[in-house]
Structure formats: structure tokens, C-alpha cells
Amino acid sequence: MTPPTTLARPPQTAQPPAAPARVSRSEAELLTLTRAILSPGPRYLPSLRQQPKRVTRVFSIGPTAMGLLQQTLARGVTLELLRRGGWQTRRTLVNGVVERGNLWQRHPTLPPLQFGRPSFELLAWLRSEDVGAARTLSHDTTPSLADDLLHYFAAAHILHAGGDLHQPAFARSPLCQLAYPDALASEQPLPQLDLRALVHGEGAIIVEALQPELAARWVAMEQAKPEIGQIERMTRIGQAQTHVLTSWFRAIDTESPPRRDLAGFLADAARELLARGPERQCPDHTWWISGLDLRAPLSARQAAFVGAAAFLRALGTLGVWLDEAGLVPHFDEDYEAAQLLLSSWKYLHRAPEPPAPPPARATNQAQLPAAILDRAKLLATQLQSLHSLGPPADVTEPP
Amino acid sequence: MSRAYRIRISESLRRHIAVDDGIQSKLEILDILSPEQTAALLERELQAAGFEQREDGQWFRVDEEGVEVRVDPKQSTVTVSASADRQLDLQRETVIGAVAENDAATRERGRKFLESELEAEAAERKKDLQAEVTAKLEGKLGDLRRELDQISNRVTAEALKQKAASMGEVQEISEDPETGSLTIRVRL
Structure with a gap:
């Protein structure tokens, strides 16, 4: 017996054996x-x-x-x-x-x-x-x-x-x-991979099929951040998230036209996390870092806060893509791709929402902008600003 | 019949420890004028706040506690840092029992035990020094935030005035220091 080298799909017409197969x-x-x-x-x-x-x-x-x-x-x-x-x-x-x-x-x-x-x-x-x-x-x-x-x-x-x-x-x-990226994050940075295989051919088809699951994973990753106590762990997770999303955005733009729709799972995750409505509540910036043990040097603290904001920061790229899509003229060959992005992700720019009661976990909901991308930008800025640092008691202080 | 010996071992550790801490952040200044014009306004405000310009174009200020604030007007970044160092001179002594006067193995074990204790104490002292530096920075951060916010606000207000002047004839400027609001009436 030799180890398998290739397992091809069997023909669709294959009939099941008459008797049960016997294996060791x-x-x-x-x-x-x-x-x-x-x-x-x-x-x-x-x-x-x-x-x-x-x-x-x-x-x-x-x-x-x-x-x-x-x-x-x-x-x-x-x-x-x-x-x-x-x-x-x-x-x-x-x-x-x-x-x-x-x-x-x-x-x-x-x-x-x-x-x-x-x-x-x-x-x-x-x-x-x-x-x-x-x-x-x-x-x-x-x-x-x-x-x-x-x-x-x-x-x-x-x-x-x-x-x-x-x-x-x-x-x-x-x-x-x-x-x-959260489960793979460690002291060593993630290996640099070429993700181009996932943005064309069968790779793109697989990523299309996995969009809902990838969105759920990124929501789960963000929702787990308030439970993180160790500053180093938050830093590593943020670095791993930034690493993989940078590679992903780069790979997407190598296609012609760019397969920016394949980053749709991030837009879906953003809506799930940041859209305010009767059921979905947008947390304020302190929510991401609420579990951290802040007894550490300020430099380590800031690195962890930057890590906590990794997903929010990455949403800025989606905003840039939307702005670029809005500038593509109708005679351009990328017009259809641009329109697809504008119509699929329109909820990122504008969020007409019914007034919601102030959620329990938020402290400065009134200051949040209506659009999801603007919220992400503001939350990332707040997390990374000097106002988030200082003694642990100051972290809840609104800017 | 064997006789018990008591061996006195002493070890010392001399080490220079140095720690630092620091953060970097962006100044929140709106893009009203060109980056060069905004940088010039910021430099003026920094000079008024006691900052000095270095050869590399950055502005810095060091207070009496050694906390250094560096501002890059072109990038609108502010870096706050502090450092400290200390000379450690630690000594430990212990007495251990041995079965022979020249029991080299027991002596070596005792010496290694003392060395590990000294290393642990040095690490603890370094941690304490790090905590001191961090606390010093934290103490400064509150005032610094307020000062940098004021500088940013003044730069933004001045930029707005210059922008308004470039758009038409400024007829009226009213400022409310309490709310921070600025109203400029321009005739186009």
C-alpha cells in the first residue's frame, strides 16, 4: 500500500457496493x-x-x-x-x-x-x-x-x-x-502567506461560500476581546488580525477587476457589531478593553489598545474602497464591480435606524455617528488616543 | 562518626538597570489648511508652550521630572517618554550544613541558590523601577492631554480664521471660551 497522493472526486455515476465494505x-x-x-x-x-x-x-x-x-x-x-x-x-x-x-x-x-x-x-x-x-x-x-x-x-x-x-x-x-487569527496568534508573527489563490478560480468560490461563517468568526473574535485579561494576548491577536487582513486586502487588489466583494464578511461583521437598533447595540470604545489588566507599562497598554482596534481600523479600507467605487464612471470596465460594492455595502455609509433606548453597556452612545464606518473610525481613534491611556480609572473617561 | 560542618556563603550582585516607557499618539487637528500651513501654526503654538525645536524639525520639552514630550508638527504626532536607571548593589549570605569541610558540591549548590535569589531580587527591583516610571508618566498624562487638546483647538481655530479670510471678507468673529465654539461671519 502506498500513501495517497491525490484523492480525486469519484464519478457521479458510481454505484454503492452491494455488500458492506470491509476495512481494518x-x-x-x-x-x-x-x-x-x-x-x-x-x-x-x-x-x-x-x-x-x-x-x-x-x-x-x-x-x-x-x-x-x-x-x-x-x-x-x-x-x-x-x-x-x-x-x-x-x-x-x-x-x-x-x-x-x-x-x-x-x-x-x-x-x-x-x-x-x-x-x-x-x-x-x-x-x-x-x-x-x-x-x-x-x-x-x-x-x-x-x-x-x-x-x-x-x-x-x-x-x-x-x-x-x-x-x-x-x-x-x-x-x-x-x-x-486569534487562535493562531503567538509570540512569533504569523507566517507571511500569499492569499492570491483565494481570490480567483476555485479559491474565490470557496471564500464566497464561506462568507457567512467568516463573518460569524470575526464577530466572535471581537466579542471575545472584552474577556481578554492579558495585555500581551490582546496585542498578539491585534497584530495577527492586522497581518492577515493586510495580506487579504493586498491579494484582493491583485485581481482585475479587484474582488473586493470577497471582503464582504468584514462588512457583515461590522454591521453585526456596530449597527445600533432595537436588537443590535453599538458598544463604546471601552467595551473592547474592559477585561484588560492594565497594570503594565503605558507602552504595553497602548500596544494592546492598538491591537483591540485592529478590526475597527481595517474597516477604514472598506470605506476607502467605497469612496473609490463612487468615482468609477459608467464607461469604465470596472463600473459593474464598483456598483456591486456600492449597493452591497450601502449600509456601511448610511444607517437609517430607528431611535433605540440607550444600551446598558454604553456610556457615550449619543456621541456615536450614525454610519457604521464613521463609528468604526471614531472608536478606533478613541481606543488609540491619549485619552484611553492613563491610570485604569481614567479609561472610562469620555474624551 | 562523621562530623557536621557549617559553611557560610556570601554572594553579591552589582548591576546597572535601566527602564523606559513611552507612548505615541496623533494630535487631533482637522485638515482645514494645507499640511505645511497647519504645521506652521502648530509650531507657533508649541513655541508659546515652551517647546524647543531640534535640528531634525521635531519640537521637544523636558520637565523637571525627566518626562520628555516630542511633537512632530508635519506628522501631527506626539511622543511622551520617560526613563530611569539605578545602580544595584545586592548582597546575600547564608549558612548551610555539610558533611565535609571541603564539600565542593554543597558549596556550589548554596552558591547557585544565592545567585538565583539575587537574580529574583534584581528582577523585582527592575519591576518596581518600571512601575515608578509608568506612574510618573501617568501622573503627567492628565495635564498633558488637556494642554495638547488646547493647542489642537487653538491651531484649529486659527486655521478656520485663515480659511475664512481666504474665502472672503471676515466681518465678525466671536469666540466662547466656555463652550469652545467659534463663529465667523464672512462676506463672500
């Missing part, structure tokens, strides 16, 4: 784990934390198990992409033209996903390790986009099981960097 125990565990990872929503998988774990790692599987693994990945990954957001009716750029519909309407012919050795190594590693104290997972071969996607699916389960993602394989995964 280790192969059965591998297949069960694969099915669990490709199941809806992050749920606790006891097999990821089973003690004692560290069973012998499998390096190859038989042809029957390989066939089943191919089938599981082909069907499971496709289903998960549709379930996690592909079903939503959206408007996106397809070959420079705006298309409306769900994922399979916008892209009637989906390019095949090629799973390679890194996917097999990931599954074998998950089967043999306790993700709370795992040995290193690093790949010798460059992961394909499909491998990257499987790492992304696995990441949610690992975190849900109480494990951590501080592994080279996850740090070097573009999708994991985009979705989990």
Missing part, C-alpha cells in the same frame, strides 16, 4: 473521524481528546478504505460548502460580471478539488494525537486548496475540543489564517 479498525477510525469533521457545526468530538491517545499513526490505507475516503471527502466537502453559506442568494463577481443566485447558480460548473497527502496526514494526525497536547503537524508537500479547506473544517472541531491550532500546518493554511 484503524481505517474505520480514520473514516469515522473524516465523517465527523465534515458534519454540520462544530460539535465536541471525544475522539480528538481521548486519553491515552498517541496510537500508532497510519501511513497508508487499503484500496477499499481509500475509495470510501475519496467518497466521504467528495460528498462531504461539497455538502459542507453549500450548508455553510453556498445556499445563500448572493451577488458576486463571476468573470468580471455580477451574477446573482446561490453558489451553484452563480457557478454551474464547479472546478474539481484535489485532495493530497496533507489531507491524509491531517486525518492520520487527528486520529493518533490528543489535540490538547499534540506532536507537531507539518507538511513536506505544499497543500492544495482542498487540503487547506479540510484544515479549515478541522480547525473548528479542534478548538471546540479544547485543543489549540499552534501547529505549522494550520499557521501556513490561508483559510485558517483568514478565519482564526
